[in-house]
Amino acid sequence: ETGVTQSPTHLIKTRGQQVTLRCSSQSxxxxxxxxxxxxxxxxxxxxxxxxxxxxxRGNFPPRFSGLxxxxxxxxxxxxxxxxxDSALYLCASSERLGAGAQGIQYFGAGTRLxxx
Amino acid sequence: AQKVTQAQTEIxxxxxxxxxxxxxxxxxxxxxxxxxxxxxxxxxxxxxxxRNSFDEQNEISGRYSWNFQKSTSSFNFTITASQVVDSAVxxxxxxxxxxxxxxxxxxxxxxxxxxx
Numbered sequence: 664e665t666g667v668t669q670s671p672t673h674l675i676k677t678r679g680q681q682v683t684l685r686c687s688s689q690s691x692x693x694x695x696x697x698x699x700x701x702x703x704x705x706x707x708x709x710x711x712x713x714x715x716x717x718x719x720r721g722n723f724p725p726r727f728s729g730l731x732x733x734x735x736x737x738x739x740x741x742x743x744x745x746x747x748d749s750a751l752y753l754c755a756s757s758e759r760l761g762a763g764a765q766g767i768q769y770f771g772a773g774t775r776l777x778x779x
Numbered sequence: 780a781q782k783v784t785q786a787q788t789e790i791x792x793x794x795x796x797x798x799x800x801x802x803x804x805x806x807x808x809x810x811x812x813x814x815x816x817x818x819x820x821x822x823x824x825x826x827x828x829x830r831n832s833f834d835e836q837n838e839i840s841g842r843y844s845w846n847f848q849k850s851t852s853s854f855n856f857t858i859t860a861s862q863v864v865d866s867a868v869x870x871x872x873x874x875x876x877x878x879x880x881x882x883x884x885x886x887x888x889x890x891x892x893x894x895x
Binding site for chain 2 (some may be wrong): 696698704706707708711719753755757763767768770771772773
């Protein structure tokens with residue numbers, strides 16, 4: 664086990680609703696990254712948080728937003744849900760080592776979101 | 780732009796056979812990292828290995844071995860004497876952009892099915 668925990672494990676929402684997913688990082692890790700994995704595909708980078716600020720973002724619209732808290736845990740928020748948002752959302756924690764160097768990203772088991 | 784291609788979508792073998800997973804990457808950077816992750820049915824991505832672009836030495840860890848060749852932009856993964864527990868989806872990934880938080884760019888994955 665990596666020590667990265669995500670909640671909830673499963674979630675069902677309807678189109679247009681909003682959702683919040685949560686992630687607790689591994690002890691000692693100060694960086695959290697979020698990925699979206701559609702069925703049968705590889706994970707796609709959404710964004711990363713370091714020291715409570717967004718530090719890099721993938722090709723996702725602004726309705727995908729996030730937060731990082733002082734204890735390094737993080738939330739992913741998605742507004743105005745669309746059917747295509749149905750996916751496994753993975754959180755990864757890592758340690759920023761200084762001068763931009765990043766440690767290995769360790770993943771949680773994910774939250775499976777279904778949008779009906 | 781960075782890209783990772785895993786041409787094999789699914790490989791089926793009988794236990795004790797060797798299996799090699801191909802990974803080809805594209806990047807303009809001279810400094811980058813390559814990864815392999817395993818995703819069992821539980822969904823969690825399990826870290827297997829990280830190599831940096833300056834270290835082309837092949838690596839062996841138990842039944843796992845990796846062949847990194849910069850000349851062909853490939854980072855292949857071999858499982859020797861496969862076991863049923865090796866059944867999973869395996870992802871190759873690339874990380875290059877420290878300014879973007881060292882995001883991981885994943886290939887589409889290769890599903891390995893090991894039959895008893």
